[in-house]
Amino acid sequence: MAEYASPEELVDSEQGSVHVECGRDASTALLAVVRARFRTRRLAFAVETDRGSAVETVTSHLRLYSRLAGGVHHEDAIAHFGLRDVAKLRLRDASPAQMALVNLARASLFEPEVCFLERPLADLDAEGRKAALSWIAERTEHGCRFFTTLEPMREALLMPGSVFWHEDGRFIEVEQDDGSESGADEDGPAFAGDEVSVCKIPAKTDTATLLFDPRDIDFAESMNKANYVSVHGTLYPTPLTMDELEAQLGRFGFFRCHRSFVVNVQRVAKVERYTRNSFNLTLNDAAKTSVPLAKGRADEMRERYGF
Amino acid sequence: MEATLRKTGALLGKDLKDVARNPTMLVCCLLPVGFMLFYENAIGGGMEGEAAEAFSLLLVSFSLLFTSTMVASMATLTTIAEEKEKHTLRTLMLANVSAEQMLASRGLVALAAIAVVDGACYLVIGQPLEGLPAFVAIGVVGSVPLVLLSLLLGLVARDQMSAGVLSMPVLILGLAPVFAQMVDGFSEVAPFLPTGGMNELGLLLAQGDLFTSDALVPLAVTLAWVAVAAVAFALLYRRLARDN
Numbered sequence: 001m002a003e004y005a006s007p008e009e010l011v012d013s014e015q016g017s018v019h020v021e022c023g024r025d026a027s028t029a030l031l032a033v034v035r036a037r038f039r040t041r042r043l044a045f046a047v048e049t050d051r052g053s054a055v056e057t058v059t060s061h062l063r064l065y066s067r068l069a070g071g072v073h074h075e076d077a078i079a080h081f082g083l084r085d086v087a088k089l090r091l092r093d094a095s096p097a098q099m100a101l102v103n104l105a106r107a108s109l110f111e112p113e114v115c116f117l118e119r120p121l122a123d124l125d126a127e128g129r130k131a132a133l134s135w136i137a138e139r140t141e142h143g144c145r146f147f148t149t150l151e152p153m154r155e156a157l158l159m160p161g162s163v164f165w166h167e168d169g170r171f172i173e174v175e176q177d178d179g180s181e182s183g184a185d186e187d188g189p190a191f192a193g194d195e196v197s198v199c200k201i202p203a204k205t206d207t208a209t210l211l212f213d214p215r216d217i218d219f220a221e222s223m224n225k226a227n228y229v230s231v232h233g234t235l236y237p238t239p240l241t242m243d244e245l246e247a248q249l250g251r252f253g254f255f256r257c258h259r260s261f262v263v264n265v266q267r268v269a270k271v272e273r274y275t276r277n278s279f280n281l282t283l284n285d286a287a288k289t290s291v292p293l294a295k296g297r298a299d300e301m302r303e304r305y306g307f
Numbered sequence: 308m309e310a311t312l313r314k315t316g317a318l319l320g321k322d323l324k325d326v327a328r329n330p331t332m333l334v335c336c337l338l339p340v341g342f343m344l345f346y347e348n349a350i351g352g353g354m355e356g357e358a359a360e361a362f363s364l365l366l367v368s369f370s371l372l373f374t375s376t377m378v379a380s381m382a383t384l385t386t387i388a389e390e391k392e393k394h395t396l397r398t399l400m401l402a403n404v405s406a407e408q409m410l411a412s413r414g415l416v417a418l419a420a421i422a423v424v425d426g427a428c429y430l431v432i433g434q435p436l437e438g439l440p441a442f443v444a445i446g447v448v449g450s451v452p453l454v455l456l457s458l459l460l461g462l463v464a465r466d467q468m469s470a471g472v473l474s475m476p477v478l479i480l481g482l483a484p485v486f487a488q489m490v491d492g493f494s495e496v497a498p499f500l501p502t503g504g505m506n507e508l509g510l511l512l513a514q515g516d517l518f519t520s521d522a523l524v525p526l527a528v529t530l531a532w533v534a535v536a537a538v539a540f541a542l543l544y545r546r547l548a549r550d551n
Binding site: 068070106 | 310314399402404
């Protein structure tokens, strides 16, 4: 797995699109490097603090940037990002989710060759994420190189390209899932059906060990060398490995959809495919979480569950 | 070149709309007109003879100087600071808008606003209509040094609060000729200040002496300040834009 000691090394690397789980300082440093390195290319940026002028409406803001860009018509961007209903809304009244979509729509007007996005999916609901991810996938197929900074890593794994996390000034690549690993539950002992069996998933808080009923868990996630289970929208660290989680939860309708994720299939509301290699599971949990589905595991999921 | 014109044109459209949409800017454009209305009707109404003539000349000075200082500092310095504070300037810069395009747009809008406000003030104080084009031209050309200075200070200002502090030298420098008559020994220096030439030309216009040799010195002073401000601007704006 690749590792880079500075944002300059990361940007100069042969990696295609790069998605980095990092804090604000690292994001600012990466933005400066991207801006300096690709000054002569068609660049677009969407930074979290972009708020536009308070007196402008969504339409007037995008119309201005459409004229500055000389590219996509602003009405096309409004349509793609589902902003038609709020086209006359003043930016000062826009919600964080609406502002995030406006920022992405603005970036799309430039038809960029290189694009820097800061937390592009953070405030978006399922529809917004779909619009954002489909645009990112479409631009990627046109050769655009994306640099995104975000938290949590789950969002990075939804996007095409390499995923890194930032630790002690270094950018460390996350091993990507090609679906070649076999499921741990396939080799495990079969559930006899009539034996008394108790299954509780342990998770830690500051003062206690919680024992979760598998049915309450939406998904399990591996992030920065630690594993978490998501229960009612909150992530709890668990001492179990992903293989152990897969083995224990498999009997309760969980599926290893990605090297870093085990998902409760009962919670899956939508399976979406943005490009040939990009799948996404949208859950019907409180946050309408999006979870990546590795290309190689999509067939297995289809075979096992029939969708 | 085509891209530069397209971007500057887009920015001009936005900045012109901002004059009407931004309440602070709108108030600053209306204030000089309001002042002239007040002075003309509340104070000058009962005057006759030489006193009325002197007061009329004073209003010509007020019109030019108030408009120049208030609109120049507000339409450039404060608005750039406001855009910085609200991150809208950074969004523009990240959209491949250069500092030159942004400054050109802001400067042109400020001069356009000065032309309109000068014209309105001139009509309000009851000066003859045939002098309007010359009055507006004097106001616009004479305001160029203050507009350029305000643009530079706008690059320095971090937020609207610091813009308030930085606008003080613009106000003092711009309004200095008004106070020249009240300070001994200052009246000889005032015509050579950045707005002094403009003020003298305005007074000559009101007295019907604009197209005489008396106008040569104030005209030369005005053009000299325009040149000095342009050179200072060309030398400093790039470094200030980069550092701020």
